[in-house]
Amino acid sequence: MSTAGSVRDYLDEMVTWASSGLTGEEVLLAYLSGENSDFVRFNGAAIRQAGTVAQRHLSFDLIDGPRHAQGYVSLAQDPAIDRPRVTALLASLREQRAAAPEDPYLLYATEISDSVTESTGSMPSPGDAAGLIIDGAAGRDLVGIYAAGDTYSGFANSLGQRNWFQSRTFNLDWSFHLRADKATKNLYAGTHWSDERFGAKIDWARRQLDVLDRTPIDLEPGGYRTYLAPAAMQEIIDMLSWGGFGLKSRRTKQTPLLRMITENAAFDPSIRICEDTAGGVSPDFQTEGFRRPGEVVLIDGGRLADALVSPRSAREYGVGTNGAASHESPLSVSMAPGAVPVDDVLSALGTGLYVGNLWYLNFSDRGACRTTGMTRFSTFWIEGGEIVAPVNVLRFDDTAFHLFGDHLEGLTDRTDTILDSSTYGGRTTASYRLPGALVGEMTFTL
């Protein structure tokens, strides 16, 4: 298996070689993404599937003045296989570029800014990890995925810029199931595996199951005082991130925060949301070679602040880019904590719903930032600051202007760091740092 270091060298060699064949004023931008990952999938504390994925993809933007074309290839990391592929791709890009009109929104970094970020980790061998997890479950119905290994990203261009990002991490995303949909959801992720920390999380999950064993109750639709745990907050933040923070969605009036623009609507003044690249675990560079600032403040004092601006939007709307990806969604979301002591959230809630997780959110009225979704996993009815019973799944349908606005009573005084376990295409490096939220009334409809 290739090591991350050798992939970095290979990217440099490949782009240097490809650049040597450029003609005239051509400029080549290249972005590599890859991973060497082990995946173990569990059901019933047994293994459903297990394997290793070693993959590398290299994307190109071949530019000649105001014209360009883009493409990508898989890399074998063997010049005998890859060079013919790259040669064929660049020939196709030249052909397409010749037929393309000028692109008025083309923008790429021309000032060289090199960087190297490499983090090491320590974790059990994949086989040992699988054994530890099965043994840790010890008769409980454990379901989930263990993913571990190296992920890496690199940028290189024909101007000589080189950026490299590599991290070695693990992410165990699992749940203990009692019966039907009664379960507790857990994450254990990081760079250095600790048997002690893993054991503590297992013990915590076991204690949650004792509570889930109580007879569940059905709540009638209506408004309930609610505590949203950080994992539930992540789902709401994901919805805001779906067009809420990018410049293009603002200028085309498709942002779910439209009312902040047109009606001077606002969240509670305590709401501050940032793209916190410095505090996250994602690369600080992007496909056009721009570096990301350490922080971009997106919501400040409850109101719109800066937008995430991709290079194309920068050109289209005549502003500067802040190194956002083309989708203009944050990758390292950070939300400022509040004053509600996290150890006292149940007593602060008093009587109401404790929502550990939300699930399958979508907009029921995008322009009003009204969102619907389901409760899932650890959701409990609380009375007098004590857990009474688990609650059968409920559908909410409410606007963030209530949840983070006039119905917000406070945010917890500490945040949780959540390393995203998503693996579509490859393992993501997205992350969140979020508090919990105490909401005076949240509307449930089904």
Place this chain on the structure above:
Amino acid sequence: MSTTGLSPTDLERRLVAALPTDVDFASARHVTERAIHLEVRQGVVQPSMIGHDEGVMLTVWQRGGLGYGATSDLSDAGLAAAVADARRWASVTAGRTVVDSCPLRHTVGGFESAVARPAGGVAELVEMLAGHEARLGGDGRIVDSAVSLDLADTESLLVTNGGGRVEQIIHQVFPDMRVSANDGGHTQTRTYGHGAFCGQGGLEVLDRHGFAQAAPRLVEQVLELLSAPNCPSGDMDLVLEPDQMALQIHESIGHPLELDRILGDERNYAGTSFVTPDMFGTYHYGSDLLNVTFDPTVPGQLAAYGFDDDGTLARRIHLIVDGVLQRPMGGAVSQSRSGMSGVANSRACSWNRPPIDRMANLNVEPGCSTSEQLVAEVEHGILMETNVSWSIDDSRNKFQFGCEYGRLIEDGELTTVVRNPNYRGISATFWRSLSGVADPDSFSVMGVGNCGKGEPNQQVRVGHASPRCRFSDVTVFGGEP
């Protein structure tokens, strides 16, 4: 495989040679996908994107253990490393898996999508898209518009250590068109079927749903929505056009019937199912009008294929007959685990993910009513078209869906256009309220290009077909005042 630097016959020889012969079962699944994305937005041709993704997954079953090694390194060393990974995992997992032995067979066969009208050159396609996009303007309230076309040609080769060989070539086309308008406080968007009007074939896919004629209608309707009243609230008859039926089928029939969900594999991520094994053969999933097929044999539908990714021969099978549930969607492994009948639906999104139970083409069969009758028989109701919002609980029961375009039905006539139409219900009872299924005249063959599921996550393309349908006494409501 002209751009790989590898000879196809040489690669196949090396794949077969790499397969271990001293194990219970071994396979190599090689996948190449060549894709192109073309787009015109607000009069500006966006940079084209062409792609070539290629790799292989080696799988080993041995003494009750199973493992895979997937790699984009197709050199001899890369293949050997992937085999070593698969062997290592098979050893580690032996005695710890959810299966006792390998149920897979050594199959021989092939499949290729029919293409009636091959796509032309990029310049010609871009010119076509630009022409359509130009017709999405013309009003100062339009704030954004785009037309795009994605083409994907996927070649897969599955070889096994017992002489199995399945080669499949799939050609898929994904047209998209969208326009947004704003009048200050409100923004509305209309799309060309929210991506549902995709399929296999060539440019004839564009003709199936009137791509060339769509732009003026979308502009007219998005401007109509700007001044339309909010959708009213209440329980009423609901008529769904096929491009919303696709989503309704997908979420509240397709996912609940996936056998791996019923067996609990997805409980940590995509969720479980309200359907339990004892329901098959007796459970009334819907009214007598509901007939549902799993049918990868529909020509031109997005998920047509000859064999699934475990090499099981695909065929048309009824899952629901006259409202009664018959069988789940589970591939060979799930069938072996459960002892239940299933279908050929073990599918992977690409070479880098292992096959799991997925939908393929999942269709509601046509009924006997005319489309007009479904509206004419309604005293108080609403017609909804084109999905915009989808949400359902982890058991696939409590759902809420929203559409781009709604139109009230009063005394059998389509009347007022309304914006932000939403409805909600419970799968277990919703399909029993099916009160009308239109005849083949409105039967539309569509697809969903981004179905997410699995750990590690996989996004696959599935097909859905349906005529216009009607449901009674559904809870309907609108957006914020």
